[in-house]
Amino acid sequence: MSNVAPVWPGPRLLVPMACDVLLFGLPDQQSVGDWANTQTNYQNLYMGADAVPLPFSTTNRPAPGAHLMWTLPSTLRHGTQSTITGEVDFPLAPNRWLVMRIAYPNNASAPTLTAAVINSDVLSTFDPNLSQYPDGSGAAPSTIGQFQSLEAWTAPLNSGGDFLKALVPGNISWSAGYDNIKNVFSFHDDLPNQAGNYAYVVAGWYSAPTSDPAYALPTDNEDDWQDALDKLDWSIGTGLNEVTDAIQAWSEFANVWGINSGTPSSSLPEQLQNAAKAWATWRNTNGISEAQPNLAKQLICHSLIATINWQGKDIAYGTGVLGEESNTLLLLWVIPELRPLLPIWRIWL
Secondary structure (H helix, E strand, O other), rough: OOOOOOOOOOOOEEEOOOOEEEEOHHHHHHHOOOEEEEOOOOOHHHHHOOOOOOOOOOOOOOOOOOEEEEEOHHHHHEEOOOOOOOEOOOOOOOOOOEEEEHHHHHHHHOOOOEEEEEEEEEEEEEOOOOOOEEEOOOOOOEEEEEEHHHOOOOOOOOOOOOOOOOOOOOOHHHHHHHHHOOOOOOEEEEOOOOOOOEEEEHHHHHHHHHHHHHHOOOOOHHHHHHHHHHHOOEEEEOOOOHHHHHHHHHHHHHHHHHHOOOOOOOOOOOOHHHHHHHHHHHHHOOOOOOOOOOOOOOOOEEEEEEEEEOOOOOOOOOOOEEEEEOOOOOOOOOOOOOOOOOOOOOOOO
């Protein structure tokens, strides 16, 4: 096994989530008025001061471009209190996020795709201009979050163990502030200065399969699996045959893509055959070798923001949220590097 996150070779649950986009132009950045400081400053706390920003304190306005921020599904923001110790425990959050930007040219030519991966839980040397993460032992804080282009992404393991949640020690509202979660659960895209129409797809997963709350779902029979899913406040639909249909769809997908055999069907177009073979090669080197049950034990949290009308950086966009959000659509582009993502069942909230 190489020092990279393993590939999950089984089906996944598709969990929709909310995602907002704020467009900002140079006139917005240069306009009169204050921009509230909402970042929790753990460096101040380390130095003996208050980490919470002072009332009416201000900060620099955002940079021009598109600012995306997604909200974790409610189940991943819900704590459970122990009846024995009284402690409240929150589930781990996805720590890898694929962000895809689709640009639609005005001349009716094919759209172009730009993709990057957010390594949400990567800690690095403290930088006051980036998001901060406290040290539970009282040591100096670190910078959290890392952006990598898809071409440069190496699927790194978290050598220190998974820790990322919707909250941090002493702050249950941490993930509700954009400045707290840059390159964690938010992302700034420095769009080009020319006008264009865009859409964004965000898809998140766990680098370690055992950190996923769905990993504990029982897979011996459908009834136990559905009962356990109900306890997470999720379901995969309202029909009587939703699970049966999903299992059948997964079986057909796995057979055509050669998930267990390693050999994709010749009926696939050449591009998809190449993608399936690249995935199989990656899995053989880095993945989980044993076959997985037909009942899903992994999540993909996803969102789509469509019809973003970007008019360039010289336009004032105000401070409203723009774009149309779809929480029930996952757009998957089949490219060889899209290694961890396997489409399968949809969660209905």
